[in-house]
Amino acid sequence: MTPSAHQDTFARDNLPPRETWPELVFSRPELQYPERLNCADAFLEVHVxxxxxxxSCIVSPTESLTYAELQDRVNRIANVLTKELGLVPGGRVLLRSANNPMMVACYLAVLKAGGIVVATMPLLRAREIAYPVEKARIALALCDARLADEMRKAEPLCDSLERVVYWGxxxxLGLETLMENASPEFEAVDTAADDVCLIGFTSGTTGEPKGTMHFHRDMLAICDAYGKNVLRAEPDDRFIGSPPLAFTFGLGGIVLFPLRIGASTVLLEKxxxxxxxxxxxEHRASVVFTAPTAYRAMLPRLPEFDVSCLRKCVSAGEPLPKATFEAWHEATGLALMDGIGATEMLHIFIASPEEEIRPGATGRPVPGYEAKVIxxxxxxxxxxxxxxxxxxxxxxxxxxxxxxQTKYVERGWNITGDTYLMDEDGYFWYQARSDDMIVSSGYxxxxxxxxxxxxxxxxxxECGVVGAPDxxxxxIVRAYVVLREGESADAATAKLLQEHVKREIAPYKYPRSIVFVDALPKTQTGKLQRFALRRQASEEAAR
Structure with missing residues (x-):
């Protein structure tokens, strides 16, 4: 590793042993990076x-910022962080906010100052906030004042947390007041390309969240691999999306990708x-990032709005059903760009550009990545x-x-926990999470x-399907189903759905048990928590 700029060495000290890392491959010219770089320069400074x-850089319902205006705000916050709040390179800063311009400014300011961002979902409760604070030994937090209640409840649970500064x-004592007296000039810290700049906590789909550590060069690599070779957006594009910035799908899709190419982004708190x-x-967005369930939910309302501005629609976060792909394509003429990513990998690593999409397949490895089925x-x-x-x-x-770490990485490869099939043409077809495979009567x-x-x-x-002990x-296959409003949750409806599944896929796969529920357990990023459904199914079987 390159000599670090970090004075606080916590991050490097707590990286896993080098022999347990995956092999890192930089096989393409666009993925060659200098030994020293601060990614904030590539996302902001270079454009000015x-x-x-x-x-135009950031558009929101309350304000809009050019690249120069964002630079001014970022520099002031960086000066506050380093001169007023004691941040040194390598220090971790907790960020709590919905998606808005101030959140992005704080994010870039921490990176520019050589710090490490730990962003959290706005809806987390006190104990959920305390976990990453203690795990990453965070001393400083910047928080939207509208989220103060849970932040204050979390403080007594956090031995390491020394100060919380609110904006709004x-x-x-507010951040804006401190910024007024701060200089609009700040030189980016000369960080190493492999200095940690982000600790992203997993969404908890499979249990206790894990802190994934990412370098300055990683932030550029996802833009130069997926963004450049698959998404292929342009500086005149306007990005928009639903994922929270604390979710790396959202960070890349609606902040890093547009800023890397000098495009603009629309940030919505809801x-x-x-x-x-x-x-x-309203904003004439041309590139959208959201989950399959959102595309499905938007279909009935498409006729109410002019979405002819859309050029690219990216779907990730959960598997994209072929039925949703086909319905969206029929309604808009646009092919949903499916992809699989992981917090551990930072963003999408299997996907295909529009002209190479095969409906139902996730795609082929993003240029710069390799994939195989083992x-x-x-x-x-x-x-x-x-x-x-x-x-x-x-x-x-x-x-x-x-x-x-040793469960995720085997022989230099990242083992994502997904079950896949690769066809003769190198396309990858999603089957299940590895722990979502149900074995019933040998099938x-x-x-x-x-x-x-x-x-x-x-x-x-909505629905979630897991195995229930029998x-x-x-x-047996058990389906937990949320019906649309007005539908009857009775035995006749269950029978109707069972027969429908038998018609759609091999009959032996139909759910022998259907449980109607009002809502499904989900993470803060909206992912279905199948482990919670599996636990529920086991508890029901034990009664």
Whole structure:
């Protein structure tokens, strides 16, 4: 590793042992980076330096900023951090906010000052906030004042947290007041390309969150691999999306990708389907990032809005059902760009540009990444075989002081926990999370495949499918179903859905048990928590 600029060495001290890292591959010219770089320069400074400071950068319902205006704000915050709040290179800063311009300014200011960002979902409660604070030994937090209640409840739970500074308070101790007296000039800290700049905590789909450690060069690599070679957006594009910036899908999709190419982005604090569609219409957004469930929910309201401005629609965060792909394409003429990413990898590593999309397939490895399907012993399987997904490239898993590092990385490859099939043409077809595979009477049944079949029925709003213990079959397929408003949650409806699934996929895969629920357990990023459903199914079987 390159000599670090970090005075606070916590991050480097708590990287996993080097022999447990995945192999990092920099196989393409665009992925060659100097030994020293501060990624804030590439996302902000370069545009002002090269005469693009007057270009639109961030648009929101309350304010809009050019690149030069954002630079001024970032520099003032960086000066506050280093001269007033005691941040030294390598120090961790907790950020708490919805998606808005101030959140982005704080994010870039921490990076520019050589600090390490730990961003959290706005809806987290006190104990959920305290976990990353203690795990990453965070001393300083910057927080939107509207989120003060839970932040204050979290403070007594955090031994390491020394100070919280709020913005939006307009008082003498608020961030804006401190910024007024700060200089608008700040030179980026001369960080190493492999200095940690972000600790992203996983969303908890499989249990206790893990802190994933990312370098300055990683922030550029996802832009120069996926952004440059697959997304292929242009400086005149306007990005928009729903994922929170604390979710690396959102960070890349609606901040890093546009800023890397000098484009603009629309930030919405509320970006559900009912807010996203009118915002696309109003702001003439051309690139959208959201989850499959959001695209499905937006379909009925498409005729109400002019979305002819859209050029590219990216879907990730969970599997994209073919039915959703086809319905969106029929309604808009646009192909949903599916992709799989991971917090451990920072962003998407398998996807295809529009002209290479095969509906139902996730895609092929993003240029700069390699992927293969392996068996339980780590041996590569031939095309057409179902097995575990392994991937490597310019980014990779490095958990913060976590023994699970050796479970995620095997023989230099990142093992994502997904079950895939690769066809003869190198396209990867999602089967299930590795722990979502249901074995019933000797048959392997992928829960997400059953979910996709159920979602093709118009009365199903949402569903989650897991294996439930069964004395006769070992496991049976159980579906937890949220019906659309006005539908009857009775035995006749369950029978209707079972017969529907039998028509959609192999009959042996149908859910022998259907439980109607008002809501499904989800993470703060909106992902279905199948582990919670599996636990519920086990508890129900034990009664």
């Amino acid at each position: 330096r090269e005469g693009r400071g007057g270009r 308070t307009h008082d003498d 970006a559900g389907p009912n807010e996203l569609l009118p915002a696309i219409h 068996d339980s012993d780590g041996l590569e399987l031939p095309p057409g075989s179902v097995g575990r997904l392994a991937v490597r490239g310019p980014t990779g898993c490095r958990y913060l002081a976590d023994e699970r 392997n049944i992928a829960g997400p495949e059953v979910e996709a079949a159920l979602l093709t029925h118009p009365i199903v709003a 004395e006769e079959r070992g496991m």
